[in-house]
Amino acid sequence: MRKIIVLEHISLDGVIQAPGGPDEDTSDGFAYGGWAAPYDDEAIGTALRKMMNSPFDLLLGRKTFDIWAAYWPQHADGWPGANTATKYVASNTLTSSEWQPSVFLSGDVAEKVAELKQQPGPDLHIWGSGNLLQTLIKHDLVDVFWLMIYPITLGAGKRLFADGTIPAAFKVTESIVGSNGVIVVNYERAGAVPTGGL
Amino acid sequence: MRKIIVSSFITLDGVMQAPGGGEEVFKYGGWSAPYFDKVVDKVLEEQQKKPADLLLGRKTFEIFASFWPEHEDIWPGINDMTKYVMSNTMTKSDWKNSVFLKSLADIEKIKKTDGSDLHVSGSGELTQLLLKNDLVDELWLLIHPLTLGTGKKLFDNGTIPAALTLTESLATPTGVIIANYTRAGEVKTGTIGA
Numbered sequence: 518m519r520k521i522i523v524l525e526h527i528s529l530d531g532v533i534q535a536p537g538g539p540d541e542d543t544s545d546g547f548a549y550g551g552w553a554a555p556y557d558d559e560a561i562g563t564a565l566r567k568m569m570n571s572p573f574d575l576l577l578g579r580k581t582f583d584i585w586a587a588y589w590p591q592h593a594d595g596w597p598g599a600n601t602a603t604k605y606v607a608s609n610t611l612t613s614s615e616w617q618p619s620v621f622l623s624g625d626v627a628e629k630v631a632e633l634k635q636q637p638g639p640d641l642h643i644w645g646s647g648n649l650l651q652t653l654i655k656h657d658l659v660d661v662f663w664l665m666i667y668p669i670t671l672g673a674g675k676r677l678f679a680d681g682t683i684p685a686a687f688k689v690t691e692s693i694v695g696s697n698g699v700i701v702v703n704y705e706r707a708g709a710v711p712t713g714g715l
Numbered sequence: 716m717r718k719i720i721v722s723s724f725i726t727l728d729g730v731m732q733a734p735g736g737g738e739e740v741f742k743y744g745g746w747s748a749p750y751f752d753k754v755v756d757k758v759l760e761e762q763q764k765k766p767a768d769l770l771l772g773r774k775t776f777e778i779f780a781s782f783w784p785e786h787e788d789i790w791p792g793i794n795d796m797t798k799y800v801m802s803n804t805m806t807k808s809d810w811k812n813s814v815f816l817k818s819l820a821d822i823e824k825i826k827k828t829d830g831s832d833l834h835v836s837g838s839g840e841l842t843q844l845l846l847k848n849d850l851v852d853e854l855w856l857l858i859h860p861l862t863l864g865t866g867k868k869l870f871d872n873g874t875i876p877a878a879l880t881l882t883e884s885l886a887t888p889t890g891v892i893i894a895n896y897t898r899a900g901e902v903k904t905g906t907i908g909a
Contacts, residue, residue: 536907668899
């Protein structure tokens with residue numbers, strides 16, 4: 518059983534669009550691309566590298582895959598794992614890529630991902646992939662949210678928890694606070710939402 | 716100049732509706748209860764001890780006014796605090812030290828006077844107005860480890876782009892991230908790795 522681990526830079530108001538740079542994703546006129554960049558910090562960087570250097574395969578949406586396929590093959594020294602990991606890509610249009618190893622999932626992505634989780638192999642890490650995430654969240658396929666929560670609000674942009682978010686409880690297993698005000702929290706899926714008043 | 720401080724229980728997906736249950740019809744009302752413990756209790760107690768007046772929306776005020784006058788032992792001083800209430804309809808209350816405000820300009824005027832900081836709790840609609848007009852100086856968030864998928868959100872449409880400084884943070888044993896932020900200028904951008 519492989520876990521699905523979602524790793525995201527996220528603003529206080531839940532936006533995950535284009536944290537890395539101005540041109541990363543300008544859809545819907547998003548004007549704040551690169552909002553994560555000014556918050557470089559050693560403790561957060563160390564936590565991030567630990568995740569990036571753990572054994573993983575990648576599960577990506579088509580747009581994120583395209584961006585990565587154009588970048589990582591030439592930047593292997595920055596993150597060898599991106600190239601060696603198997604990239605599982607949700608797409609109804611793309612069926613092959615020169616960036617290997619890559620496997621394309623079409624049709625009922627939720628069902629395909631559920632099957633993938635049952636197979637042996639390392640955990641599946643998801644970065645970016647705003648559209649794919651919505652499908653996974655809606656079908657309760659995410660086991661862990663590893664979130665870097667930035668001390669900003671953006672007021673616009675794609676959100677991690679959009680319409681279709683299910684009621685779900687989580688357990689915090691780790692939290693780190695950077696000197697720059699970024700809080701990294703590891704949320705593990707933990708059953709149904711308990712109800713009942715105070 | 717008084718600071719406006721919004722304290723809010725929110726979920727991971729940003730819902731702030733009815734964390735304590737009871738007061739409002741909401742399917743998941745009371746969602747914060749399972750995460751309440753001594754640590755949260757102590758933090759809230761410390762927050763309540765700080766000298767403050769209250770700035771409330773009309774609905775939250777009515778809930779407060781029907782409860783707190785008889786429960787000052789739980790929140791010492793609440794009856795003596797000035798309660799500033801934003802309402803288009805209400806002009807007076809039996810709860811002592813209640814002052815009614817009609818407009819954003821009234822809030823701005825109170826903010827400019829000398830006195831204690833103004834604490835906002837609950838008050839979903841008022842909070843939207845304050846956030847939209849960049850009148851919030853501090854956010855005291857208790858981020859609870861759950862998603863609800865429905866309910867009123869703290870950062871709704873009209874949230875402005877804003878940078879903040881994290882001033883205090885704590886993770887409780889039940890997984891609540893308590894994080895206090897102060898307003899700190901514009902959102903800056905760059906390129907990671909550049």
